[in-house]
Amino acid sequence: MKKLTLFCLFYIISICLYAQKLDAIKEMYANQQFFDAKDNINKFLANPKKLNDPEAWYVKGQVYHSISLDTVNGYMQMFLLKDTAYTSFKKNQELDSKDILMTLELHRSYLDLYYEYYDLGAKAYNQLDFILAVNSFEKAIEIKDFILKNKYKYDQTTLYEIDTPLILNIAVSNIKANKLEEAAKTYEKLISANVAGENYKEVYLYLLEYYSKIKNQSALQSILTKSKKIYPEDLTWVDFELKEISKTGDLSKTFSKYDEILMEYPNNFLLHYNYAVEIYNALYGKNASKVGDTVLFEKLSGTLKRAIVLEDKKENSAMILITHHLFNAATEIQNKIIAIKGNKPEDLKKKNKLKSTENVILDDCIKYCENAISFLEKISKKSNIQKANYKIVIGYLIDIYNEKNNSFKAAEYQKLSDSAEKL
Secondary structure, eight states: OHHHHHHHHHHHHHHHHHHHHHHHHHHHHHTTOHHHHHHHHHHHHHSGGGTTOHHHHHHHHHHHHHHHTOGGGOHHHHHHHHHHHHHHHHHHHHHOTTOHHHHHTTTHHHHHHHHHHHHHHHHHHHTTOHHHHHHHHHHHHHHHHHHHHTTOOBTTBOOOSSOHHHHHHHHHHHHHTTOHHHHHHHHHHHHHTTOOSGGGHHHHHHHHHHHHHTTOHHHHHHHHHHHHHHSTTOTHHHHHHHHHHHHTTOHHHHHHHHHHHHHHOTTOHHHHHHHHHHHHHHHHSTTOSOTTOHHHHHHHHHHHHHHHHHSOTTOOHHHHHHHHHHHHHHHHHHHHHHHOOOOSHHHHHHHHHHHHHHHHHHHHHHHHHHHHHHHHHTOSSOOHHHHHHHHHHHHHHHHHHHHTTOHHHHHHHHHHHHHHTTO
16 A cells, blocks of 8 residues: 555656646746747657647647747748647647637637738748748648638638638749649639639639640630630630630631631621731731632621721721732732733633723722721821831722723822822
């Protein structure tokens, strides 16, 4: 019995000593002797018998958290200290089923860590340490999710399931760190949440361009479909889709897509004008592959005439383009006439038919050239492009009237051309 009594007495004394030691560490903390408290709390928890002491873990969390606020540590060290504080607080709750200490402080330490990691991420980003910025922002999200999961509430503070500013920060930091796949995965979280608004259009566009680059057509089409649904009036997605098709080099697919889209947007000037440019390049461009295609000639004429109606009255880009189109078409026909060397009846018949077609086109060209000149003459201060177009269109009229053997009109426009040189 004496032996047992002595053992019990020794055990009670040991408990008192441990309690006194923990109180001493708490006193160090209260006196802001944080580094002394840090060394001692680690020694205290190094004892296997004290590993399951919930209060000790709470004290460790408070000590490490306080040290993490000192910027002398450097951003990476601050990150690690905060992480130790976070895991220590969670360990305290794991060991204390009643959650006494964290409840007494209203779980405020978690909210503090959330804001601090957020701030640390911003500071790391400004210092161009993008990897640390990503890690800090992600840690903030982890803590936010932990708070929401446990339904902790704070006065005057509301946390959300989708923290869009944080997610954007993570994605941008990943882009800066050249971790493009990670950036795409991060942006996908916003897409999955169906975020909308002008500020988020770039998110959808980034993913479209990323999936286009890595040739993931399935993901691209999924984002494209969602983009059109979220922003139904925005033609950014239509423009992107058209560019994607153009990359294939398949003109028939490009033209078919334009025809399809114009059915949906019949009054959109830019779509008509851009379609016209595509056809124009196919007929007359440097690498023209559809020279002399009469179907495309008619389509280009019709598309440009519609564009002229839709264009802002302060602009005349479609008007200028149709003069180029008609003049080039007439020149091609003229070359065909010249190429016919024979004088047989069938040769003359071909020439006359071509000449008739040429005259119709030239008459049409005259009308649009004169309209273009009238428009440009009303502009007192012409841009360099407008000056150049003015001279070009006058030149067309000189050539056309010479072709029609109308020397009077040709001379009239020659005088206009001479005065245009002084602009």
